[in-house]
Amino acid sequence: MFLDAISNIFMNSGFAALTWQHCVMLLVACILIYLAIVKKFEPLLLLPIAFGLLLANLPLAGLMSGPQEGSTDPGGLLYYLYQGVKLGIYPSLIFLGIGTMTDFGPLIARPSSLFMGAGAQFGIGAAFIIATALGFTPHEAGSIGIIGGADGPTAIYLTTRLAPDLLPAIAIAAYSYMALIPLIQPPIMRLLTTKKEREIKMEQLREVSKLEKIVFPIAVTIFCVLLLPSVAPLIGMLMLGNLFKESGVVERLSDTAQNALINIVTIFLGVTVGATANAERFLQLETLMIIGLGLLAFMFSTVGGLIIGKVMCWLSGGKINPLIGSAGVSAVPMAARVSQVEGQKANPSNYLLMHAMGPNVAGVIGSAVAAGVLLALFG
Amino acid sequence: MSVGESLVVGLFLVVLVFSVLAILYGMIMLLAAVLRPKASKKAVENNKDSAVGATSMDMDLVQTSFGEVKLKDVDERTAAMIMAIISDESQIPLSELRFKSIKAVE
Numbered sequence: 001m002f003l004d005a006i007s008n009i010f011m012n013s014g015f016a017a018l019t020w021q022h023c024v025m026l027l028v029a030c031i032l033i034y035l036a037i038v039k040k041f042e043p044l045l046l047l048p049i050a051f052g053l054l055l056a057n058l059p060l061a062g063l064m065s066g067p068q069e070g071s072t073d074p075g076g077l078l079y080y081l082y083q084g085v086k087l088g089i090y091p092s093l094i095f096l097g098i099g100t101m102t103d104f105g106p107l108i109a110r111p112s113s114l115f116m117g118a119g120a121q122f123g124i125g126a127a128f129i130i131a132t133a134l135g136f137t138p139h140e141a142g143s144i145g146i147i148g149g150a151d152g153p154t155a156i157y158l159t160t161r162l163a164p165d166l167l168p169a170i171a172i173a174a175y176s177y178m179a180l181i182p183l184i185q186p187p188i189m190r191l192l193t194t195k196k197e198r199e200i201k202m203e204q205l206r207e208v209s210k211l212e213k214i215v216f217p218i219a220v221t222i223f224c225v226l227l228l229p230s231v232a233p234l235i236g237m238l239m240l241g242n243l244f245k246e247s248g249v250v251e252r253l254s255d256t257a258q259n260a261l262i263n264i265v266t267i268f269l270g271v272t273v274g275a276t277a278n279a280e281r282f283l284q285l286e287t288l289m290i291i292g293l294g295l296l297a298f299m300f301s302t303v304g305g306l307i308i309g310k311v312m313c314w315l316s317g318g319k320i321n322p323l324i325g326s327a328g329v330s331a332v333p334m335a336a337r338v339s340q341v342e343g344q345k346a347n348p349s350n351y352l353l354m355h356a357m358g359p360n361v362a363g364v365i366g367s368a369v370a371a372g373v374l375l376a377l378f379g
Numbered sequence: 380m381s382v383g384e385s386l387v388v389g390l391f392l393v394v395l396v397f398s399v400l401a402i403l404y405g406m407i408m409l410l411a412a413v414l415r416p417k418a419s420k421k422a423v424e425n426n427k428d429s430a431v432g433a434t435s436m437d438m439d440l441v442q443t444s445f446g447e448v449k450l451k452d453v454d455e456r457t458a459a460m461i462m463a464i465i466s467d468e469s470q471i472p473l474s475e476l477r478f479k480s481i482k483a484v485e
Contacts, residue, residue, distance in 0.1 A: 103474055111407035118400040125389035132385035141385070211414050219406055227399060349455050354474055362400065369399045373392050 017059035021279035028282075029054035029274075032172075041179035045152065045270050049172060052078070052274025064275050082272040085167075086160055090269040091153035092233040097262025098153075098364070099217070099241020100254045102332065106358040108212050109205040113324075115308050117362025120328025121370045122304025123148025127297030134289060139163045142374040144290055147174045148297030149367030150181070151330040156273065157234060158371045161379055168277030169287040173294035178331045184295075185302050185326050185338050192306045193322050197313060198346035200321040202355045213246040224369065230379055231372030238364065301329045305359065327356035330363035451482035 010016055032050035036043040055063050055078065063076035084090045107113050124145040131141035143159040143166055155174040159167045177184065190198075217239035225232045244254040309325020323343050327335040336356035343352035380388070450458050458481045466473045 103472070105474065108407055108411070111404045111411075114400040114404045114407075115397070118397045121396045122393055125393040128392065129382070129385045129389040132380050133382045138380050138385070138388070141380075209415060212410060215410055215414060216407070219410060220403065223403065223406060224399070351459070357474070365403070366396055366400055370392060370396050373395050377388065377392075 014059045014061065019059075019279065021283050022057045022059055024283060025057035025277070025279045026054060029057065035179075042175050044266060045175050046179065048267055048270025049175065049274035052271035053168075053277045054274075055271070056275035056278050064278070078272050078275045081268050082275065084265075084268055085156065085272050086164070088157050088160060088233055090265050091157035092237045093265045094153045094262060094269065095234050096237040096241040097257050097265070098332070099238040099243075100245045100258035102238075102242055102245075102361055102364070103357065104216055104242060104361055105208040105213060106205055106354050107361050108208045108216055110355070110358050112312060112320075113328075113358030114362045114365075115312065116305050116325040116328040116359035117364075117366040118328070119308030119325060120301045120305030120330075120359070120363050121149060121366045122307075123297040123299065123301030123329075124367070124370050124374075126300040127293050130296060131293050134293075137163075139378050140166055142378050143170055144293050145297055146170075146367070146371055146374065147177065147290075147294035148301040149330055149363070149370055150174070150178055150298060150301065150335070151364060151367040152178060153269075154234060154330075154367050154371045156269070158374060161375060165281065166286075166290060167273060168282055169290040170294070171273045172277070173291045177294055177298045178334065181329075181331055181334045182338055182341075184298060185329075185335065186342055188299060188302045189306060189323055189326050189338075189342050192303065193310070195346055197310070197318075197322050198343060199350065200313070200318060201347065201350055202321055202324075202352065203319060205354060205358075210246070210248075214243065217242040217246065220365070224365075224372075228369065228372030228376060230375035231368050234368045234371065235365070238368070298329070302326045305329060305363075309359075321350070321352055321355070324352055324356040324359055328359040328363040328366065330360070330367050332360050332364060333357065335363070336360040448478045449480035449482075451480065453481050453483050 029050050032046055032053065035041045036046035036050060055061065061076070062073075063078040064082065065073075065076045066079050067073065067075040126145075127148050128138075128141045128145035131144045132138060136144060139162040143155075143163040146155045146158045147170060149155065152171070152174050156167065156171055159170045163170075221236055221239040224235045228235075241254075241257050244250050244257060305325035305328035306322055307325070308328070309320065309322030312320045312325070313322045321339075321343060323339045324336075327339045329335050336353055336359075339356035340351070340353040343350040448458060448462075453461075461481055462473065462476070462478055466476055469476075
């Protein structure tokens, strides 16, 4: 009798339902957890994503199962939390938090940074073309291309609307490449710039008045949302957060948005995005292609930003260091830090960080605009 | 979608992003022209005057991303470290800190 009971327990447990695909996914989850904890690759997002991936691949747990008709089972916890991703709520709330942490001062002080932010969206177009040539549908190609924007929330927002089936692969690729920026960008930066260009010291930025900083988010919201209504949740929340910060009259809201709120939403977003990566959906050749195309998109975006940086260097008579162009690939502030590090390697007295923050925040706007264009075309 | 069509879409995407950000560029320039207080322009000019005066006082003048810092008996590397430490300890971003001068105290 006891043996039967033990046998029954085993047969009804997840162990009996484990397949080799589940085991591979559990291994992938463990590798990602290792990268997040030991290598510190974007741990704030990679750790919840990896654990969500682990949870979703433990058979019979049913955490992502929806409510069944005629059943008393209400559905899994992560199914309900995932609605925030599906409805585009979490990416927008994360943008609210990012807005409260972003200083648009360097961009306002040197608005020409916007062109570097635009150039760094080149990878989105390039990856779109290559993905289409490889047989992806335009919706899927657009979602893959947006990885080149190096903006996690924007990539997730667009993918949930254009190609939700590709969400896990795209989210994991986007965040992994953002974490790998210090490895991916420097060789391209050194390849496309001369030592003389990298040594350029830039003039100090002008001071930006508080009034300019307050009017900026309002003006950008009105213009961008009128032009591309589909991007209103992202741009609107980003600029609302920034207005909280710059107005200085809602310190409590600003504090909540940039700390408690963004942390809570990051947990929900990360775990549920990871949980969409079940073995059946993830272990396909398509996933490897997406990861490869994402890397290409990222590299093309870096090249685009650097080329515009070089053009601006030439137009300004050598006053602009082209290294700051690569920071146009969003990924605030990691990409700007890479520009700073490379600039200092060429000239130890070079301080490019604040100059690179201009293209960096311009890249955030640029990738949101690119997402809006793709939504207008294929949404 | 054929490769030719995707090329057109890809180019259209890049051109449109450039156009939108170019309009934003114009908008920021316009806002700066309208909103930038004349007082701040004067302040910048005053700062420049004082900076010129400082060089004649046998001090190094280091131009950084966040302004000009007068260094006296301090090398640039040490000054950069001091500024980074102050920013880290005070939890105030470097962009919001203004250093006027750094001098070695015996």
